Amino acid sequence: MIRDITIGQFYPGESGVHRLDPRLKLILTIAFIVSLFVVRDFLGYGVVVLALGAVVAASRVPLGFILRGLKAIFIIIIFTFTMNMFMTAGEVLFRIGVLTVTKEGLYNAVFMGLRLVFLIIGSSLLTLTTKPIKLTDGIESLLKPLKGLGVPAHELAMMMTIALRFIPTLLEETDKIMKAQMARGADFETGSIFRRARSLVPILVPLFISAFRIAQDLAMAMEARCYRGGDGRTKLHELKFRRRDAVAVLLACVYFALLIGERFLPAWIFKGYF
């Protein structure tokens, strides 16, 4: 039962977005998140929606699949929305008991809520279209220049690789331990939440022990295969910047130009008049 949990949320596909260089996708995602904070009005969001829509269409990931990712943070969105709606001072629209809803509040609530939604969609597009292994390669390659500053780029990537490899193994192990405990009469499904939480302790202890045992075995196996850190290592998958990546950069530039133009140009024009 526990093995049914899907790991990560990669949506398999061969679209152009899937095949982009993971480093570029990482950078563009960060840039996109920053760009959301540049936008000041709904016209700007128009540009954002157009861009997001274009990427989603190009990635061929079904929209429903993407929106499902929003479910997880639905509560956060609602929370942000209500906080903004009730807590902003300004022109009063109506009151509900002690709570006042202002015009500015309503505006802010919608605006902030949308910003969160775009943020989640934008970043989930990265994980939906990039295999975790490739993402790891991308992160390692991007962090490499920071090695001089003491950022352990290779080590981080290796840790992520191993974590990805052993998630299914540890899930299996958990399943095995749970079944062993259930066979001896353990009950994980009834009782108060505290009772249930406490019944997890006999699972966690053996799980930790076996995780350490696996780590020890694995470390020995890695050493036996000549692992000695990132120095002097070659890679099976070399990251290459291709034509399609250049096209993506160009399109991204257009997007940022539009956003910046939308944000700053009117201000200059007004300044000229007054």
Add this chain to the structure above:
Amino acid sequence: MGKDIIVLDALTYEYRKEDEEQPVKALDGVSLSVAEGSFTAVLGKNGSGKSTLAKNINALLLPSGGAVYVDGFNTADEAHVWEIRQRAGMVFQNPDNQLVSAIVEDDVAFGPENLGVATEEIKLRIERSLKSVGMYEFRKKGPHMLSGGQKQRVAIAGVIAMRPKCVIFDEPTAMLDPKGREEVMDVIRMLHGEGVTIVLITHFMEEAVHADRVVILDDGRVALDGTPEEVFLEMEAIREMALDAPLVVELADRLRRRGWDVPPVIKMEEMVEYLCR
């Protein structure tokens, strides 16, 4: 046969148990030479020191006394530890805990990547080693989707992609079902056929009959050493060490005691041939 690729010279390995004053001797003055291209099986019951022996050959453990030479390199010499590990590959017992990557072909690439092999060459080696263990069509799969025997074959592919001169198998079939055991033994025999030196650590006597030399360890010492035919004729000694002889050997021994003149046979086919004569 050519020169000796592995030389153990009075190898002693001690370790300290918690709350015990005296160190325990896992290996006590073991001297052994393994010829290049040979197939040696090392047998022994639990605690006989056979796994410690394997780890000493790969420089994962260093001798407390005596010395170990692999292809002329002393394992105690830190400068050559990577040459030693490249030449003497190692396959471990647990098929789950020795695969590093979530994708089969990436895992096979792990060793060559560590050795600094060029990308194009790595791709060639992946293809060749996965094909030779019959796992090429699984190259894009995750290890958790494979059976124990298949995982162990991937682990072997990962070792042979490093182009070792010899491979040490540390109870590679102990955690497998009979089918997986068969698969792995077939791959080991195939490797031996290709000229790779094999050291097979095992407690399955049946696996040892395929070797051309059998070494039985008992309490950290070499108890018996010879061809399988020679060793398995020492039934008394084998029983004394609480080991089970292969079924065929046991049968031949019992027939002999009943007055039959059975020749020294160790393989099932030979026995069948004798009985049907």
